Amino acid sequence: xxxxxxxxxxxxxxxxxxxxxxxxxxxxxxxxxxxxxxxxxxxxxxxxxxxxxxxxxxxxxxxxxxxxxxxxxxxxxxxxxxxxxxxxxxxxxxxxxxxxxxxxxxxxxxxxxxx
Amino acid sequence: xxxxxxxxxxxxxxxxxxxxxxxxxxxxxxxxxxxxxxxxxxxxxxxxxxxxxxxxxxxxxxxxxxxxxxxxxxxxxxxxxxxxxxxxxxxxxxxxxxxxxxxxxxxxxxxxxxxxxxxxxxxxxxxxxxxxxxxxxxxxxxxxxxxxxxxxxxxxxxxxxxxxxxxxxxxxxxxxxxxxxxxxxxxxxxxxxxxxxxxxxxxxxxxxxxxxxxxxxxxxxxxxxxxxxxxxxxxxxxxxxxxxxxxxxxxxxxxxxxxxxxxxxxxxxxxxxxxxxxxxxxxxxxxxxxxxxxxxxxxxxxxxxx
Numbered sequence: 001x002x003x004x005x006x007x008x009x010x011x012x013x014x015x016x017x018x019x020x021x022x023x024x025x026x027x028x029x030x031x032x033x034x035x036x037x038x039x040x041x042x043x044x045x046x047x048x049x050x051x052x053x054x055x056x057x058x059x060x061x062x063x064x065x066x067x068x069x070x071x072x073x074x075x076x077x078x079x080x081x082x083x084x085x086x087x088x089x090x091x092x093x094x095x096x097x098x099x100x101x102x103x104x105x106x107x108x109x110x111x112x113x114x115x
Numbered sequence: 116x117x118x119x120x121x122x123x124x125x126x127x128x129x130x131x132x133x134x135x136x137x138x139x140x141x142x143x144x145x146x147x148x149x150x151x152x153x154x155x156x157x158x159x160x161x162x163x164x165x166x167x168x169x170x171x172x173x174x175x176x177x178x179x180x181x182x183x184x185x186x187x188x189x190x191x192x193x194x195x196x197x198x199x200x201x202x203x204x205x206x207x208x209x210x211x212x213x214x215x216x217x218x219x220x221x222x223x224x225x226x227x228x229x230x231x232x233x234x235x236x237x238x239x240x241x242x243x244x245x246x247x248x249x250x251x252x253x254x255x256x257x258x259x260x261x262x263x264x265x266x267x268x269x270x271x272x273x274x275x276x277x278x279x280x281x282x283x284x285x286x287x288x289x290x291x292x293x294x295x296x297x298x299x300x301x302x303x304x305x306x307x308x309x310x311x312x313x314x315x316x317x318x319x320x321x322x323x324x325x326x327x328x329x330x331x332x333x334x335x336x337x338x339x340x341x342x343x344x345x346x347x348x349x350x351x352x353x354x355x356x357x358x359x360x361x362x363x364x365x366x367x368x369x370x371x372x373x374x375x376x377x378x379x380x381x382x383x384x385x386x387x388x389x390x391x392x393x394x395x396x397x398x399x400x401x402x403x404x405x406x407x408x409x410x411x412x413x414x415x416x417x418x419x420x421x
Contacts, residue, residue: 018133
């Protein structure tokens with residue numbers, strides 16, 4: 001499992017996202033043949049807490065606080081969620097980018113926008 | 116603790132937004148201009164109350180249809196079962212389906228009622244496009260003026276006299292949404308796209324009708340529009356019979372009642388089952404028998420009046 005306390009996760013570029021009170025539905029436009037990913041409950045909350053600025057430690061603390069449990073109890077869930085979504089191209093570990101190994105930043109998309 | 120779902124499909128409302136974003140992405144990748152028409156954009160533009168539908172609609176230039184549809188097929192989209200019966204309006208879209216998605220995509224290469232050259236119509240609507248954010252993605256869409264024309268033509272296919280609650284709702288919302296200058300642009304667009312005649316009942320309701328709109332260049336296209344919009348149930352089959360030699364009648368009648376298994380099941384979204392097929396064919400026969408007399412009467416009157 002990757003993702004240190006200092007890891008900063010951000011949403012990948014080129015996602016189509018429908019965020020409703022009940023859930024978050026994600027479509028990775030860079031993998032347009034794949035089905036949409038549906039996040040429910042705490043998964044949706046973690047997604048909303050990730051903002052590309054907060055360190056993983058802060059995300060864990062916020063989730064623990066909102067559920068009234070200790071950080072240790074949610075750490076592995078948060079990390080495995082983030083790693084899983086990173087695998088599907090939905091999240092980016094920006095701390096890896098600092099070492100020059102991850103892809104970040106807005107994508108120009110498949111081509112220039114139509115003029 | 117965390118819960119993610121990949122085996123459940125998005126709802127129709129979610130899918131409509133995501134699929135417009137997908138079409139925009141795929142279009143850009145394929146170098147195809149894809150214009151969102153109807154659907155959620157209409158509600159966002161205030162031209163109708165939000166509601167879900169069975170598919171999303173996009174318009175592409177006729178010369179770019181193949182490139183776009185082929186790219187979608189390469190992503191697992193497949194063509195819906197084509198109706199095998201007679202058509203009163205020529206095929207105007209590719210209807211694509213995907214097992215991951217609860218909605219289909221209607222890829223129009225022209226929109227019935229715009230009687231000018233389809234490429235010209237597309238260019239006029241594309242030139243007027245606006246970007247609407249759907250699922251967080253900026254999607255090129257018909258501007259409110261173009262959208263009113265598209266939606267009105269869609270509704271006029273079923274209500275050619277312009278009188279129905281849905282058209283009244285569109286009229287009221289159009290008057291609330293479009294400025295007087297935009298209403299003038301609507302008339303100009305109708306003239307440019309040779310849709311002034313089909314749109315005339317609606318334009319009159321808006322109070323901006325043309326007294327005597329110029330007839331479309333393609334008189335046959337206007338005649339086909341009138342035939343299709345004024346058609347009664349079963350008329351297409353009776354017209355087919357009237358034009359066919361008598362020796363082909365038994366085959367046509369048999370096909371009208373039976374259709375193909377695939378077509379019947381797809382239309383009713385049922386799985387293959389002999390009991391389902393028997394029930395659907397019996398219902399179809401009863402409905403058809405009830406529809407034939409009024410349709411025959413209409414055709415006889417039409418022929419007598421020349």
